[in-house]
Amino acid sequence: MGDQNVFGQSFMLGVDLSYVNEMEDCGVEYYEQGVAKDVYRIFNDHGARMVRLRLWHTPSWYDTLNTGKRYSDIQDVEQSIRRAKSLGMQVLLDFQLSDFWADPSRQWAPAAWAGAVNNLPVLQDSLRQYISQILGRLAAVELLPEVIQIGNETNRDILQATGVNTPWQLDWSRNAALFNTAIQAIRASHPQIKIALHIAGPQNVEWYIDGFTSHGVQDFDIIGFSYYWPYHQPATISETGDLIRRLRLHYPEKEVMILETGCIWTVQAADQAANVLNTVDPAYAPASPANQSKWLIDLTKTVYAAGGSGIIYWEPAWVSSPCSTPWGQGSHYENAAFFDFNHELIEDGGIQWLEYDYTGSTGRKSERTPTVTINRRYQLLEIQSAEKLLDPDWRYMIVGLNGRVLQSGYLREWEGDDVIRYLTLPPSGYRWTVLSIWSEHGVFRTNPYWIHP
Structure with a gap:
């Protein structure tokens, strides 16, 4: 059920499999019902339709690790893309623009570009080439x-220069120039490729995307973000859905995707490498395969209903192995993989997230759309239906053109009954606004309204 289409809009479920080649070279075999099976085929058979792969420039730090073979360089990535495409899966290629892990704590330029980090034109040329x-x-x-x-x-x-990780800094003019250079390099030769930006943490997304667009970075297709409960709490699944709705209202021409997420199925470990995820949302405690599946399904139902375009699970095949990372022997994520400590697919765990039919459980729109009108004489916002469809548990949000939420709540807070409800508007302050009305079953209406002449 990985590529689910409703009303002409595709919803993509995918997996990041960047570690797989390394795991297999380290002797790992993956099993389903006791039988060894190609891990790409396992995920494809269960519904994954996209594979995300990271690309490092020159990961020379691998030269002194394990057998000395490099991974996530272009040679390794070619092998992975070929495996994905042989099964008809789409590919998201993550240009990390570094020789090492890039994340909010470090954004180090490749060593080959070290002499250009403070020379923007030269750096742009290196990036473009x-x-x-x-x-x-x-x-x-x-x-x-x-x-x-x-x-x-x-x-x-x-x-940035290698080693620069404090203090936090963001020079929008430099950053925008570099992002636009990358975008132009893609558009110049392959305009059909979609371009995504990626922010860590749902609570950060709006500020960053507003910053990108206001500084001229606008020619991209997907607003992407990471959402891991241990890192991004207390942001809830519901609040993440609200974020996606606001982004879709403010940037209707952009898709919104969760490009990384993960959830543990156990607090136990299979090796000495410290795991990076160790807690769960209290509403989904204790950690278990069933709760891993439930958290992912609930998250995806919410993202789907809010108008999101997809979710990618980070490294569900990064199991424990005899090999080491720079920080220890084994995996730092085996407790969040979709396989047990013997590398057997956990049938009642996260893999069920890929199999779930989101189109049947929650639709984005209703054919029986309520009517929304503005009664300017009495300054009322009215919602009406002749079919008695007005559920008091429907939610609403009024958003200004700048993306700021002006008012939100439930229809039960409005006056009226199940045929017509109305909200008295303040005498001023609301001019050109966007109203969205939705329930757990999806968005019913999102329209602009001119409230004050």
Whole structure:
């Protein structure tokens, strides 16, 4: 059920499988019902329709790790893209624009560009040539991705000098120039590829996207963000849905996706490598395969109903192995993988998230759309239906053109009955606004209204 289509809009479920080649070289075999099986096929058979892959520039730190083989460089990524496309899966390629992990704590430029980090024109030229060369190479072997993500969790300046991680800084003029350079490099040769921006944490997304667009970074297709409960609490699933609604209202031409998420199924560990996720949303405690599945399904139902375009689970195949990371032997994520400590697929765990039919459980629109009118004489916002469809548990949100929420709540707070309800508006302050009305079953109406002449 990974590519689910309702009213012409595709909803994509995907998995990040960047670690798989390394795991297999470290001796890992993956099993389903006791039988060894290709892990790409496991995910594809259960409904994954997109594979996300990270790309590092020159990960030379691998040279002294394990067997000395490098991963997530272009040679390794080519192998992974080929595996995904052989099964008809789409690919999201994450240009991390670094030799090492890029995230909110560090955004280090490749060592090859170290001399250019303070020379913006030279840095832009290096970035442009790099992206063009990578895409040219992939195009030559028919392995172009469907989506490109520029940077990874870019909550600060990208392409900084190695070692720069404090203090936090964001020079919008420099950052915007670099992002636009990357965008132009993609558009110049392969305009059909969708472009995504990626922010860590739902609570940060609006500020950053407003910053990008107000500084001229506008030619992108997808607003992407990470959502991990341990890192981004107390942001709830419901609040994440509200965020997506606001983004869809403020940026109706953009898709919204969760590009990274994860949830543990146990607090136990299979090795000495410290795990990066160790807690769950209290509403989904204790950690268990069933609660991992429930959290993911509830999150996805909410994202779908809010108008989101998809969710990608980060590294569900990063199981424990004899190999090491820079921080320890094993995996830092085996308690959030979709496999048990013997590398057997957990049938009642997270894999069920891919199988769930979101189109049947929650629709985005209703054919029986209520009528919304503005009664300017009495300054009333009226919602009416002749079919007695007005459920008092429907929610509403009034958003200004700047994206600020002016008012929100439930229809039960309005006066009236199940045929007509009305809200008295303040005498001033609301001019051109957007009203959205929805329930747990999806968005019923999102329209602009001119309230004050």
